[in-house]
Amino acid sequence: MPSLATGEIRTEAKRSYMSIIGLYLFIYYGTGSFFPLMAQYYQSIGLSGTQIGTISSITPIISIFAQPIWGMLCDKLRVRRPILMLALLASSAISLLFTQISTFAWVVVVFSLFSLFQCAVIPINDSIALNFAKQQNMQFGNLRLWGSVGYAIATLITGYAIRSWGPHAIFFFFAAATVLAIVFLRGLSDEGDNVKVNGNIFNGIGELVRMPRFVLFLMGAFFIFGPINANNTWFSLYYEHIGGTVVGIGVAFLLFAGSEAPFMKVAGYFARRWGLETTILIAAVASGIRWFWYSTAPTTTMVIAMFFIQGLSVGFYLATAAQFVRENTPSSLQVTALTLYSSMGLGLGSMFCNLVGGVIKDTYGILHTYTFFGIATMIGLVPLLLIKLRTKAKITEMQ
Structure with a gap:
C-alpha cells in the first residue's frame, strides 16, 4: 500500500508538472502573439505615437488597482484555478472584439475591459508554479522557461x-492559445497553500508595505521591469526604424525570447552561487546597457546577433525576481505580494515608460525613447544596491 500511495503522488505530481508547462507555453504563446505586435495593429488604424503610448498604459493603470484585488481574492478564498480560468475565458472572448473596431476611442474601451481580466493571468499562474516548485523542491526557472x-x-x-x-491575425492567435491554456488548466488540481490566511484581505497589503526589503524591491521593479515591458510595445516600430521588416520582428522576438529559456534554466545555479540580489543586479545592469546600445541605432544584423542580451537581462530577472518575492514575503500573502510586484513593474512602471516613451517618440524620435529606458533602468539599480548592502550588513553582523 505505501508504494501505491507513493506512485499515486508521483503520478499526480507529473500530471501537475505537465499542466503547468502547458499553461506557461500557451499563456505566453498568447502574450507573444498579442503585445509585441500590437503596434502593427495600431499603425494600421492610423494611431499616433502618443495615442499608442496612451493605450499601452491602460493595462498598467488597471493593473495597479485590479491585480492586488485579484491576488487578495486568491489568498482569501484559497483558490487559484477557478479565478485563473475566469480570467483566461474572459480575455480570450474580449480579444476578438478588436477585429470589429478601428477608432482610438473604441480601442481604449475594449483594451480597458481586456486588461481587467488579462492582468490577473500571469501573477496567478506564477503563484501556482511557485507553489508547485516549492513542494517538489525544484527551481521556478525550470517551469517559467516554457513561457x-x-x-x-x-x-x-x-x-x-x-x-x-x-x-487581425493577432487576435485569433491570442484567442486560440488562451483556449488551449484552459485545456491544460482543467487538468491541474487547486489544493491551496495550506496556510493560515488573514481575516481581512486588505490587511495583507499593509503588512507587505511595512517590509523594507520588499518595498525597495518594488521600487526597483518600477524602473527596471517598466522598460522591459515597454520594449514589447515599441520594439516593432524601433526595428522598422533601423531598417527591419515585420517578418524580421518575428525572427528577432523568436531569438530574444528563445534566449530567455536557457538563462532561466541556469538562473537557480547563479542565484545559489552569488545570491538572489547579485543575480538580479547583473540582470538589471545588462538591461540598462542594452537600452543605451539600442539608442545608438545599431544595424538590424547587430541587434539580431546580440540576441542573447535579452536572455541575460530578462531571463535572469524574471526567474529570480519571482523567487525573491516568494522568499521575502509571508506564504499566506504570496499571490498578493506577486500581484503587487506585477502592479509596480507591469503596472506603474510600464505605464510611466509607455506614456513618457510615446511623447519622446513623437517629439524627438524612437531612438531617444530607448535612451530614456536606459536612464530609467539605471535609476532602478539604486534600490537594488540598497537591498544588497542591507543583506551584506546583516551577514557581517551575524559573523
Whole structure:
C-alpha cells in the first residue's frame, strides 16, 4: 500500500508538472502573439505615437488597482484555478472584439475591459508554479522557461500571419492559445497553500508595505521591469526604424525570447552561487546597457546577433525576481505580494515608460525613447544596491 500511495503522488505530481508547462507555453504563446505586435495593429488604424503610448498604459493603470484585488481574492478564498480560468475565458472572448473596431476611442474601451481580466493571468499562474516548485523542491526557472519558449514561437508565427492575413491575425492567435491554456488548466488540481490566511484581505497589503526589503524591491521593479515591458510595445516600430521588416520582428522576438529559456534554466545555479540580489543586479545592469546600445541605432544584423542580451537581462530577472518575492514575503500573502510586484513593474512602471516613451517618440524620435529606458533602468539599480548592502550588513553582523 505505501508504494501505491507513493506512485499515486508521483503520478499526480507529473500530471501537475505537465499542466503547468502547458499553461506557461500557451499563456505566453498568447502574450507573444498579442503585445509585441500590437503596434502593427495600431499603425494600421492610423494611431499616433502618443495615442499608442496612451493605450499601452491602460493595462498598467488597471493593473495597479485590479491585480492586488485579484491576488487578495486568491489568498482569501484559497483558490487559484477557478479565478485563473475566469480570467483566461474572459480575455480570450474580449480579444476578438478588436477585429470589429478601428477608432482610438473604441480601442481604449475594449483594451480597458481586456486588461481587467488579462492582468490577473500571469501573477496567478506564477503563484501556482511557485507553489508547485516549492513542494517538489525544484527551481521556478525550470517551469517559467516554457513561457519564453511559447512567447518566442508565437512572435515568429504571428509575424508571418500578419504578413499574409493582416493585423487581425493577432487576435485569433491570442484567442486560440488562451483556449488551449484552459485545456491544460482543467487538468491541474487547486489544493491551496495550506496556510493560515488573514481575516481581512486588505490587511495583507499593509503588512507587505511595512517590509523594507520588499518595498525597495518594488521600487526597483518600477524602473527596471517598466522598460522591459515597454520594449514589447515599441520594439516593432524601433526595428522598422533601423531598417527591419515585420517578418524580421518575428525572427528577432523568436531569438530574444528563445534566449530567455536557457538563462532561466541556469538562473537557480547563479542565484545559489552569488545570491538572489547579485543575480538580479547583473540582470538589471545588462538591461540598462542594452537600452543605451539600442539608442545608438545599431544595424538590424547587430541587434539580431546580440540576441542573447535579452536572455541575460530578462531571463535572469524574471526567474529570480519571482523567487525573491516568494522568499521575502509571508506564504499566506504570496499571490498578493506577486500581484503587487506585477502592479509596480507591469503596472506603474510600464505605464510611466509607455506614456513618457510615446511623447519622446513623437517629439524627438524612437531612438531617444530607448535612451530614456536606459536612464530609467539605471535609476532602478539604486534600490537594488540598497537591498544588497542591507543583506551584506546583516551577514557581517551575524559573523
